[in-house]
Amino acid sequence: MKFGVITFPGSNCDYDAYRAVKEVLGEEVEYLWHQDRDLREFDVVILPGGFSYGDYLRTGAIARFSAIMGAVKRFARSGGLVLGICNGFQILLEAGLLPGAMLRNRSLRFVCKYVYLRVENNSTPFTNAYKIGEVVKIPIAHSDGNYFADQTTVEESEKSNRVVFRYCSPGGELDDRHNPNGSLNFIAGIMNSRGNVMGMMPHPERATSQLLGSSDGRLVFESMYSYLSAKGRREVS
Amino acid sequence: MSTSRKSRKAHLWRVDVSLKEGVLDPQGTTIRRALTDMGYENIKKVKSGKFFEIELDGDRAREAAKTLEEVCRKLLANPVIERYEIKRLK
Numbered sequence: 001m002k003f004g005v006i007t008f009p010g011s012n013c014d015y016d017a018y019r020a021v022k023e024v025l026g027e028e029v030e031y032l033w034h035q036d037r038d039l040r041e042f043d044v045v046i047l048p049g050g051f052s053y054g055d056y057l058r059t060g061a062i063a064r065f066s067a068i069m070g071a072v073k074r075f076a077r078s079g080g081l082v083l084g085i086c087n088g089f090q091i092l093l094e095a096g097l098l099p100g101a102m103l104r105n106r107s108l109r110f111v112c113k114y115v116y117l118r119v120e121n122n123s124t125p126f127t128n129a130y131k132i133g134e135v136v137k138i139p140i141a142h143s144d145g146n147y148f149a150d151q152t153t154v155e156e157s158e159k160s161n162r163v164v165f166r167y168c169s170p171g172g173e174l175d176d177r178h179n180p181n182g183s184l185n186f187i188a189g190i191m192n193s194r195g196n197v198m199g200m201m202p203h204p205e206r207a208t209s210q211l212l213g214s215s216d217g218r219l220v221f222e223s224m225y226s227y228l229s230a231k232g233r234r235e236v237s
Numbered sequence: 238m239s240t241s242r243k244s245r246k247a248h249l250w251r252v253d254v255s256l257k258e259g260v261l262d263p264q265g266t267t268i269r270r271a272l273t274d275m276g277y278e279n280i281k282k283v284k285s286g287k288f289f290e291i292e293l294d295g296d297r298a299r300e301a302a303k304t305l306e307e308v309c310r311k312l313l314a315n316p317v318i319e320r321y322e323i324k325r326l327k
Binding site for chain 2: 108
């Protein structure tokens, strides 16, 4: 099983993601450069958080034209797992691999804190290790995480169960006070129709140990591992 | 302005990008609130956005406008949330 973590100019969570794969799963993981074009030997590609291209123009707007993004699109089309975290999520939105866009946080502030998320769908390659409705604690750190999409798109995502995580209270209720950025329908993470591309603003790679304040993010990595192991077994038999 | 006029001179254009109607504009809203607090109670709405001044070389105006349309769609604006307006300055 091989994971790739893309480093764009300005990525700053690439090492965290790399370390999370190594520490949580002990699987092979390699850095990918934004100018690489070949992802054939990988099973998972992670677009990490950070400030690619200084967030100039719009978050993710320049990074989506990196050479590697053509390969990421082909990789996604062939069924490979793509996980975008924070700025990685913003890049996936700009690239059109996920629907919607990010607006400035409602507060106009950079928000860096632990938040609570409710697992809305656990039949995904990224969340199968969670229980449905489970409330997890994972940190966010962003200025532009206010998810927006037009009404038709949001209804489509809701109807087809593509909202994977929602911001919630510690008890799991959806209320405005626990929506840290103003996201539509409290959306913190969504996936594509095929279910192999997911973006989330919270940082699971920063919540892999109680020492860091929470280990709830580990299950994102463990989910991908069990999905790929099961897929491998199916392909062998 | 004549769009068919042949010109070898550089053109100067301006592109305005702003949030579409109905998309939450937290910056505009905050600025409007600040103005209200400052006593400008007749200011009802502020919309924030950004602009780009773009110089193009040699193209005819019509071609330049077409190029800029393309550039707006591909990069300068995100059609999910933003609209754009292209104007020739010189």
